[in-house]
Amino acid sequence: MQNLEENRNESPKWRREPKKRPNEILDGALIEFCSRGFAGARIEDIAKHAGLSKGTVYLYFDSKEDMLKALVGRSVTPIAQNMGDIADHIGEHNTSAAELLTNMLMMMAGRLSDDKIGAIPPLIIGEAGNFPELAAFYREEVIERAMKALKIVIEFGIKQGEFRKENTEFAIRTLIGAVFMQIIWNNIFVRTNEKKLPHEEFIRAHINIFLNGIVVPKEA
Amino acid sequence: MQNLEENRNESPKWRREPKKRPNEILDGALIEFCSRGFAGARIEDIAKHAGLSKGTVYLYFDSKEDMLKALVGRSVTPIAQNMGDIADHIGEHNTSAAELLTNMLMMMAGRLSDDKIGAIPPLIIGEAGNFPELAAFYREEVIERAMKALKIVIEFGIKQGEFRKENTEFAIRTLIGAVFMQIIWNNIFVRTNEKKLPHEEFIRAHINIFLNGIVVPKEA
Amino acid sequence: MQNLEENRNESPKWRREPKKRPNEILDGALIEFCSRGFAGARIEDIAKHAGLSKGTVYLYFDSKEDMLKALVGRSVTPIAQNMGDIADHIGEHNTSAAELLTNMLMMMAGRLSDDKIGAIPPLIIGEAGNFPELAAFYREEVIERAMKALKIVIEFGIKQGEFRKENTEFAIRTLIGAVFMQIIWNNIFVRTNEKKLPHEEFIRAHINIFLNGIVVPKEA
Amino acid sequence: MQNLEENRNESPKWRREPKKRPNEILDGALIEFCSRGFAGARIEDIAKHAGLSKGTVYLYFDSKEDMLKALVGRSVTPIAQNMGDIADHIGEHNTSAAELLTNMLMMMAGRLSDDKIGAIPPLIIGEAGNFPELAAFYREEVIERAMKALKIVIEFGIKQGEFRKENTEFAIRTLIGAVFMQIIWNNIFVRTNEKKLPHEEFIRAHINIFLNGIVVPKEA
DNA sequence: CATGAATGAGCCTTCATTCAT
């Protein structure tokens, strides 16, 4: 995660692309915020990740808090967009609701496997007390959208006679719970040299159970 | 899994059973840690919750960090114990695996509905960077135990012919994912005057799907 | 101005009277504000004058700005009070307006000869840009009161036939101008080892001219 | 008085006659120094007033301090020159000492009514602690010269039998006090939408009192 | 046991100054 390469020789400050600067800083901020928490992260360390000095960071962000917000904002857009895209294609071709659900969860989990994106939810969880707006923002931009999309698909499945009529709200949460599990496990509880929960397989297994359950049918 | 034993012998200070006063302090610490994060919490505010002054806290805890550890320790013991209890009774009476799973999840979710206990996991998630030992401790004492218990039940169900043979590890995580969902939703993302996710109903619905899936059987 | 005595041996922190603390701090603030300006004064240096450490200052004042305001406030009360007292006694006994004016100016200049009080106006002048409220406050509490008192006396003198009818507003300012001169000269322009402008003599001479002018009467 | 000569030879950089650009910069510096104080003024803001960027300022001035000195230097020359001019004409024509005094004070007050010049003394007062040389310089270049000129006129008046023999040093200060009053009042204490002290009228009234006093002669 | 005044390390933030372009 460190960009050791950049600090090579005396590559002078003004030679690097300034356009990428904010993003480079946010990369550093992500690392520090995640490993030290917002309060514990030191601006100087964040700057160092981008090969910059303390003061330079303030040319791009007004404050530490500003950086946190930008960081969350940056992670939100891509995932939020894809989410709706999938739901929009319901009924097109002849994709089953089951396939659509699989695609959606796969996409979510896939995106969140990217460290730059998956590290954000735990960060938000940790800072929810200090920055409730951040949690609210993330809920609206990501979680609500995902839920809405899942809802559409599940209701579509029910209408098609493909799914049983279950409490949709709870069903959605069961699906999303797996994503939470994956994120938190891989970012918080996995041991340093232990294999992470592979989203491809885990989500597929999860969907499978979601669809078919685990109980052996009474008369097969 | 390997250092379960170690911790038992060492009996670290943060697992001790404190008397009344320390507990009052920890109640205050919980409130402050959760709303401000570990770094943001001020000892003076914690003390105030217990009707004490700053200095007095130090008669009971060596440091702020010590308090965090004690806090987590305090929340761990009860839940960890119950966990095993249930798995121990497998095969007794003639409880089905399905019933056992329901009982276990219900118990977990029930406990974690208690704010004093449910607030801990988000706290740990937020401080995992600063205190990896805490996450490790919690994994070992709570999550691993829960998983082990769930595993036993699921394997019991499979052996009984009650459950299909699924990837047990993933199935366990699907179950636990719902608990994560419940905790995080209720502690982080729920809006101030919005109804919390009721664990009784949600967990029941979740288990139902887990057992039977949501797809309408081909030929019923 | 330094309190070298206090720092003697290891006289522990908690042994000194805490009641006097704020005043001691303000004494230090005065010294530093006057010699370095508000912005240039370092809290640590201010604290050192009172034999305290940086942090302790914040037990008594919320901020540097707070200290400045307290400092001005402290200097204002005594002078503002005396001012009115004198005007209140007009007509009592058979004091002439001339005597009253002399008493008033003498009192003002006398007070402002005390470094702790005379150093404030130049400070306000220097910080008027940053803290206009301070200048406004000082005008109202000190200058306006002084002017009002002088006005009463001068009008009394005119009514008595003791004074010629001059533009009172301007006359007042002529009187006060001398006080300004005295303050600014002694605090800003006087050389390090040059005699300060002695208010007793200077104000007396000034009043004398004010009363009688300097022109030799045409036919004496 | 003694180092008037020195300064003339040394011709310090801050008395140089800058070209157009530097003057524009100083105009900006004046505004910022006066409204924020020396320490509070930001080079970037000063530059903006002149339509320049931060770095450019350093092509014309070595440092912020250098700008302050240049600023004061710039304001000093014109007033200092006029001062002597008047005194030089004493005895020419048949101007009375009274008229001469009036002319001199009128000129001083008139000049200082120009914001660019009148804003300087309060600035010096505020920064006297940080830059005692500035106060000393101003005293020598402006105040001492004004005093010397006034002294000559007053002594001339006494010799002519036009003035009574008063303590000349004090009398001078009484005169100058009015100028101080005018500057400080108009630059510091006047309210935002309040009329400034009009130097024409105020100085005329002041001189009138100075010459004739305010007491009604005993037997007129 | 309890207090709270005092300490001082620590960090965010500002801004004069530099310098490659």
Next chain:
DNA sequence: GATGAATGAAGGCTCATTCAT
């Protein structure tokens, strides 16, 4: 000449921790 990105010293303020009472 002019620019503005970059630097880094400096200082206000916070707060965990100590300790005399």
